[in-house]
Amino acid sequence: MNRIRLLVFNSALSVLDYRVPDGMRVEPGSVVVAPLGPRQITGIVWEADRLPANEVPAEKLRPIIEVLPVPPLAAPLRRLIEWTADYYCAPMSSVARMVISSGGALNGPATMTEYRLSGGMPERMTPQRELAIAALEGEQATIRELAGIAGVSEGVLRGLVNQGVIEPVTVSIDRPFAPADPDFDVPELSPEQREVADELVGAVRARAFAPFLLDGVTGSGKTETYFEPMAEAVRMGRQVLVLLPEIALTENFLKRFEHRFGAAPVQWHSSLKSTERRRAWRAISEGTAQVVVGARSALFLPYRDLGLIVVDEAHEVSFKQDDGVRYNARDVAVMRAHFEGFPVVLASATPALESLHMAESGTYKRLELPSRFGGAELPHIDTIDLTQEPPERGHWLAPRLIAAIEDRLAKGEQSLLFLNRRGYAPLTLCRNCGFRFKCPNCSAWLVEHRLSARLACHHCGHVEQPPATCPECGEPDCLVACGPGVERIADEVEQLFPEARVAVATSDTLNSPERAADFIEAAESGAIDIIIGTQLVTKGFHFPELTLVGVIDADLGLEGGDLRAAERTYQQVAQVAGRAGRGAKSGEVLIQTRHPGAPVIAALAEGNRDSFYGAETEARRHAGAPPFGRWAAIIISSEDDAEAREAANRLGATRPQHDGLMILGPAPAPLALLRGRYRYRFLVNARRNAQLQAILNDWLATQSFAPGVRVGIDIDPYSFV
Template structure:
């Protein structure tokens, strides 16, 4: 090749042609560096017939500068990148960038210097050094990363190096990961588990595309079942990818994996240190990383010998990315498995309705685990009608739920209270003038957090101290917290059960793997009596002594305009209910609601999942909603309200009149101001057979907007705010 086409990571530049200097070897997928004016650009060599570019005469081509020392991106991955960009109407360069998850890793191996505590006890300490010593126990990282962990300046740490409190350690960037042993601790599976595991193992051996929906009730041992397929892929020298929806689930998974295979898997998520990320990426690209467990971004990494993909908790909304490239990792995982010609397992106790329909249609093969492992029974679910059994004045827990918690405490058993609302209260207002605290950057109320004594926006991160007086009328001691968050429920539990040992489990309190590990150890060691938490406690945990689950406000998820509200509520409540009675003792679930007649609540009470899915399916069919129709959203935003409104009207005014497509809007988004940007939305409902992406491109590509306007397309949207 003496001429190459380069996909560069700049959407404005797109595609550029370069000359290959004599003696340089490149091929499609090679990661290279080329000149661009006085600068240098990073790019990936692509097949020229697959990318259109402005033709440049040979004489004007500039030569490439270097080929980076990493394996070329495999052709199968390049096809996945193209498919994702096409389906989700995203920039090809934006999707390709996700494959190069660590720019430092592209420069090859070598060594780096990290630092750790020496254990020396200084004669006296400054407050900053004392804080650093407490925060950095057991940590080893670069000075910059340690400074972030300890919340001190780099200068403080460099002073600690000079004082002998921190010592340098030379680290091999490409040190190998210990190999997983497929036969380390083989479990005893039930007959149903063994049958399912054998099916997965056969699929791994066949090395063909085979999509499975592993539909098992909570506690049925889905993880142990697909671990057998993981073991077979390891024996065959293939790589395995396990996707988890949240980092909070990783700690529990790592422990179970290590028990089964003798070592931890390779991790990939946003909380990794830069050196860990670099090491992981290179091990993956070189084919040395056997099993990778990670968040959705791990899906686009350059595995050269992928043999199996598992998507655990496949129904989870967090697999859908809501900014940047707005892809759904669950669906893209199936497409990657198709390109790789390997099996993919979607595991869930409450599968998404789209997945259920694909299984009904025979596209996915459904594998069911209807019983809990080891003879454990599913919990009894009872409805607590708050209209008939209201809480005491000023409280949020009904008397019957309180009585059941007291009984569990007396028996030495554990209880869990679930409310999917962080903080102390969702709204704070002035009882004198009615002033409400609203975020200055978003159309959202500020949430009171009493533990940190702050008012916070959960959309943009804006925070402010709780004032002593109303900022509008100046009245002191007049602020009232309205509604409950988990912190308020925790305070109520402390009043009702002062002797109970409690744990608050939210993304505010469990914001790192160490905190999660400590919580799990305490819960398993029976050092916690009552767990109060948000959605972080709904899945993945196994506490044998937990026998009571109380859902504080089951109606919360049914509010607002979410078109999947009923399905999400069912999944969330069913998942948290599944934490009860997982050991030898039976479990009970109490669901507090003011709408017991709602179909989702009635289905939960009856334990009739099939009836709920059937009713939801018919409602979707009548509405032409997924999986029977298609949705797309167009989100228009600008810091200038009139500019955003004009752009949205221009888009709405040029909407195509197509029999396969209905355009709704434009209208102000429910969150009409988000992070300082004014937002408008259009919703498109199309027939399943419609060429939706082509229609959208033909509609939007000719339009031009001011520089401050952003227009995003969201295919198959999950968020409607």
């Protein structure tokens, strides 16, 4: 009899022992199906000495049912699962579930039916049929997809199928992706780019762990530079992963990649259909997917032979998962490269302070691109003191910014206005009785969205229609929008410049790769004069005719209790400023602020990144904050406020006492009610050498919580709400 230990996808059970029937072969990493009561569950065979022992007698062990037809998870990936679970205080089963993220992929090869024109003609031609036949020449896809291409109903196409004009074709769901050609269109790099690219290419050839910080100003050509080590990895038959912080950036990257390599990379993000996820997962696990570009979840896929990871815009907060397993993809990418022995590149124009510290200490190798490609110059930056140059009453654009937009319109150039606030207004109230629209599930105001005529909560997704009268006093025509969002700025721009072509770019308007592609095409073709956007437009886009950037409210990010507020504000404003003057024409950036003397605003205006990072580093050192200390958050929540408060107070009463450890709280979270759950927080500050995870796990193990109470641990938190 052969006893095996399974990691199963159930955090309550986690580890179970089974036996392997005679004649069945398994190995560590095999994905298997096993019985659990009357059900069947999926699990991963694990080394028995690396998981908690199970005391079930050998004679009571049930046999596993089958080994699924996918390659076993390699040992380095299993070590990454263990490290991630241990570092982020998460169940191993929850981390492993991210690896096995396409259930359909586990069932082996499969086929589907697609359709194409057969060459025949229908018995009776109609305008709709004629339109379909003309549009579908050379196309092959499902009926639904063909209907979208042709702009006709599925019924029209099914009629053509019945008459033999369109024929079915059986295809493999797992058909291979088009191969990338590393020599398809090799670019001419500048001497600076060539020096950096050669160093990265050498690291790929060496097949050893090497972490790099690619620190290049906006417009310096970081993407073209890291394409060269990617090409070398492809030549060597190895796989490459590129992590992007936003799906909206994917289309821009795909375009540049295809121009360089002659084929599209394999994509992995939440917008993929289940069949697309299955196809990508199997190609990745079998090693036929050469280059994968995706969101943070792509990091845990079971690559057969990964040879390079690139984390683009590595400073971005969206690489940090906010729920479930609260991991930071930037840091886990470095650990995956460490376990598997290959280079990892963190690319950014505004690196995270932690990454800069790692470079200065010699842990990462810093590679610099200090100037823009092709002789383009960095934009001129100036501030507009709103206390001295205020906008007109009821408006948000200062006169000097309005004049600069007029100048760009006259020259046929583009302008970008940045405000990191979606919707029309962050608050709607009744001027008669003072009633404010609040979310019923969260302690947050409802945000007015006039484009979609709704009031929405940006935390839980609650939506309601704006009423005609005040719900509190019944007064009609008394509801007032307070403060600006991007839609309100767009309204003001359209009033000021009625002839201008305006586009609003947010996660509401660019919520799919297709919409993002349409926006990029319109901006690049000159079909947009003024872009108004949130942080979505601060990175990755290259519009040569964009010469003016206006930051509407640079102080917005400095408000609230975010302990990284100054760093985030600097990164956002510096990134959006970098969209200006990327072509032959010079750029200008105007920053509207009420605090021009604030260190972060002054550093932006002076273009003095080093002075800002130096001052921020010393402030962090003094406070024992990352990278000189450690942070962790503990969130206690329940649907019952009293229950959550009692659990938090009881936990606080047993707080551990350690040198170099400070525990603040419990206190109501800034968002004290979120998605119907009342929340209390602890903030833990520890020295670098403290065994933080062990201390937290031991502390929580002393408590038993009511069934309705949830306890979440967030190591290295980025969100403090």
